[in-house]
Amino acid sequence: MKPDRFDEGRFEFGESVRVTRNVRNDGTYPGMEVGELLVRRGSVGNVLEVGTFLQDQVIFTVHFLSQGRMVGCRLEELIGADEPWNPSRFEFRDKVVCIIDLGIQGNILFTKGTEGEVFKVIRDNELIQYHVAFQGRTLQVPETALAPARPETFNEPEV
Structure with missing residues (x-):
């Protein structure tokens, strides 16, 4: 119907x-x-x-x-406004920096402070993750490992 x-x-x-x-x-x-x-x-x-x-x-x-x-x-x-909402801190095209070293299988690919750009928000469960492009390579990164690249101009989302 x-x-x-x-x-x-x-x-x-x-x-x-x-x-x-x-x-x-x-x-x-x-x-x-x-x-x-x-x-x-x-x-x-x-x-x-x-x-x-x-x-x-x-x-x-x-x-x-x-x-x-x-x-x-x-x-x-x-x-x-009262319906369930799983807010993400970052969005598509936001510039971010990793706040820890990022790697795959023990190999560090990007050191703390490397800037990247968000390409996708993944909100499938309570832990928000992102596809972030760092220097031509895209990694899936949890929100907890990222910070705004320009905190002085970053607007935190409403919760």
């Missing part, structure tokens, strides 16, 4: 919701560059209104108070 196409009743005015994907400017948010991050995955906001886009897409206008932004979100990008 196909789910209902319009699910406006899923969230109501004032209800707290969590965004499950990064929301970037698609060109409709004024004063910011296309592609710039508007709201980070995991952020919590409140539904202000429900509308449609192109007559068949339900859009929830969500006010993210901590970012000071009102953003349109699709139903599939939202969960209730």
